[in-house]
Amino acid sequence: MANHSSHSLVTPIYGALVNVDFDYFTTAAVPTAPTSLDTEVSKDGGTYADATNEVTLFKEVGGVTDSPAGYLTLTAAEMTADLVYVQSKSANCVARMACIRPCRLTTVRASTLAGSADTSHVQLDGSASAVDDFYNGLWIRTDANTGAGQARRILDYVGSTKVATLETALETAVDNTTTFTIGFVENQAVNAFRLDDLQSN
DSSP states (O other): OTTOOTTSOOOOBTTSOEEEEEEOBOTTOOBOOOSSOEEEEEETTOOOEEOSSOOEEEEOTTSOSEEEEEEEEEOTGGGOSSOEEEEEEOSSSOOEEEEEOOBOOEEEEEEEOOEEEETTEEEOOTTSOOSTTTTTTOEEEEEESTTOSOEEEEEEEETTTTEEEESSOOSSOOOTTOEEEEEEOSOHHHHOOEEEEOSOO
16 A cells, blocks of 8 residues: 555655555544445535546454445546545545545655566666765655555665665565656645545435
């Protein structure tokens, strides 16, 4: 689950998929598994449209019964907006809403990866910096081809090998066809998102 929120502040990146957690309860504030879920997305104040994915509910102990909590994966395309609203409605619970302000990257480098040994490491192109730690703390987003639409923070960088260690592993492996952007965002706390209740059922 990329950019997983877990009801905490995260940095959603423009053009990269993100997971949004939802919990559900009745009008009497009793945690309840929702029925007949309908989740919709609005981009930059536009008309709501059905989300590409539906909320996946976690299972209670035993793995059979749905729990009152789950997550929605917003696609990279759904995250190409400066303001993304998500509303998740069900027949038996209070509607839930997430307001997300994806952060645009200020580009430091954009090119094509040389490859990847595993999902926790990516090898940048041959013209990338030869200086150790040069890209530490910056974000890398995969833009096109294999594994596109993911964003991770760079934890460490080795200049001699051009290998960047990612803070969290990618969900989908990348290869030497994957184009990328490395950059930074400003005011990450301001751009983080939180869940809000809708005041209607």
